[in-house]
Amino acid sequence: MCFPRKVTYMNKINVTHSCGNYNIYVGENILADALADVFEDKKYDRIFLVTDSNVNELWSEHFISELAKCAKELAGRFVFPAGETSKTLETVSDMYAAFAGAKLTRGSLVIALGGGVCGDMTGFAAATYLRGVDVMQVPTTLLSQIDSSIGGKTGVDLAVGKNLVGAFHQPIAVIADSRFLETLPQRYIDDGMGEAIKYGCIADAELFDGIADRSISRADMVYRCMKIKAHVVEVDEFESGLRMILNYGHTLGHAVEKLGGFTRFSHGESVGIGMLYAARIGAALGYDKSIEARIRASLEAWSLPTVMDYKKDELLAVVGADKKRRANEISFVLLDELGKATVKKLPLEAIGELI
Ligand SMILES: NC(=O)c1ccc[n+]([C@@H]2O[C@H](COP(=O)([O-])OP(=O)(O)OC[C@H]3O[C@@H](n4cnc5c(N)ncnc54)[C@H](O)[C@@H]3O)[C@@H](O)[C@H]2O)c1
Ligand SMILES: [Zn+2]
Structure with a gap:
């Protein structure tokens, strides 16, 4: 590995x-x-x-x-x-x-x-x-x-x-x-790596870089990811606020996972692709434009898929049925910068326009 x-x-x-x-x-x-x-x-x-x-x-x-x-x-x-x-x-x-x-x-x-x-x-x-x-x-x-x-x-x-x-x-x-x-087995390592990259994105730029250039040890990577998860669940034990940032890449990731019949991509691989979509949406909304390329490079460093070949309408149909939908708005996790997440309410149509 x-x-x-x-x-x-x-x-x-x-x-x-x-x-x-x-x-x-x-x-x-x-x-x-x-x-x-x-x-x-x-x-x-x-x-x-x-x-x-x-x-x-x-x-x-x-x-x-x-x-x-x-x-x-x-x-x-x-x-x-x-x-x-x-x-x-x-x-x-x-x-x-x-x-x-x-x-x-x-x-x-x-x-x-x-x-x-x-x-x-x-x-x-x-x-x-x-x-x-x-x-x-x-x-x-x-x-x-x-x-x-x-x-x-x-x-x-x-x-x-x-x-x-x-x-x-x-x-x-x-x-x-x-x-x-x-x-x-390697496929379960790949699955977990999608989530590990996510932790770097939402809360720890140094972890992100260590994963991207593969310089971090396995034990250190696990430690830093666990520290982030532990902090988030401590602040928000019953999932009423901060825990939402753990969903970075998951809104479109779930759609990718579902459209692939849960076999084309694993959960973690789908989250990786979902993060690319989220970064693209962030860039369209005026956030840091370099994030998509940096996430792509990190996914590639771990041989994780980066294909974004589903049609907008297909993705939107699945996202629209997502349980996180409130009225016509979706709570969507974006990155202010690598290592810092923020949650924005976006209308469903905006997600479609911005992908
Ligand atoms: N509770 C939560 O907050 C939370 C968060 C994320 C995911 N989940 C749940 O986690 C589950 C997925 O977890 P998972 O990916 O660990 O699946 P899993 O438990 O099925 O493990 C994946 C495979 O790896 C094998 N395996 C486990 N440890 C091994 C080892 N050391 N060496 C060799 N093989 C090993 C297992 O037998 C299994 O075949 C899903 O059900 C999901 O809903 C829960
Ligand atoms: Zn997940």
């Missing part, structure tokens, strides 16, 4: 929320130290592991052996078939049965070891079982490390749409060891 390697130390980010606070542990090869730190403070009567079939094969043995050094033996393990199609109430229902079989109590801990599917679904099961047991997030994909494991949004998909059932349930800790990414 060709990231420059350099020795990094464990970074800790503390996140405060309405019911308390938690630590995010991030760095390369930090799992053992992070687990030791978590369990020095917190004691549980039972610990239960949830993971998907791929991560179970690759990482659960290593994880369990590190856990055994500082916590008690696992009370049970639930492994579900990897993939978004498992993110359903049926799987959650099977998970509840496994929790009951392991005799979990309100004093137990559930650990989600895996990508965003595992984290979202396990978080939701933990939020609802016995009206709430603690959950620890151990994200193993780039996307889940820099995005889904932080902020407490949990949930599952319904047949009629993604993420329609869920709850806010903050983790007691997040451990993001970038060593897990060594086994991650």
Whole structure:
């Protein structure tokens, strides 16, 4: 995956929320130290592991052996078939049965070891079982490390749409060891890179440059992205304001993702293209005109797609049906400059004219 390697130390980010606070542990090869730190403070009567079939094969043995050094033996393990199609109430229902079989109590801990599917679904099961047991997030994909494991949004998909059932349930800790990414297939690295570039765009020009010239180490990149996400969710826990800037590139990105039937481009790749459209709209509105070219260069440096071949009308039809639409206006994220996001209300037609 060709990231420059350099020795990094464990970074800790503390996140405060309405019911308390938690630590995010991030760095390369930090799992053992992070687990030791978590369990020095917190004691549980039972610990239960949830993971998907791929991560179970690759990482659960290593994880369990590190856990055994500082916590008690696992009370049970639930492994579900990897993939978004498992993110359903049926799987959650099977998970509840496994929790009951392991005799979990309100004093137990559930650990989600895996990508965003595992984290979202396990978080939701933990939020609802016995009206709430603690959950620890151990994200193993780039996307889940820099995005889904932080902020407490949990949930599952319904047949009629993604993420329609869920709850806010903050983790007691997040451990993001970038060593897990060594086994991650390239397409999921690409997927996460779209979001990583987004963080640079909205909040950290130095991160943007480090990604664009590929000089940043994997662990540092993950750390800086997590820091931004942590800050944003701390300020706006329940998604009423600032969290909106995380949607940079997503309005048109979602349209690109949908028009490609969710197979032509991954979510992160679509967000990359969505950022190009957003930058173009920004330039037409008088914002910095160099941004589109700089984002394009960064996407190209990571071999991410930059094609913008959908017709305006096709894109607009999808954007018009988007849930973020209020009356005829859309809250659209733009960049004042690279590293600084702003939200503007734009009429739907204006988006069409400006693309
Ligand atoms: N809660 C939030 O705030 C939030 C934010 C963004 C996305 N999401 C959700 O996240 C999900 C997508 O997450 P994802 O991309 O991590 O998907 P995922 O969990 O399906 O993981 C992608 C694939 O990578 C495999 N994998 C995971 N870790 C691995 C590793 N270390 N080595 C090898 N293979 C590994 C998985 O088995 C799976 O096949 C979606 O359901 C999305 O809705 C949630
Ligand atoms: Zn996204």
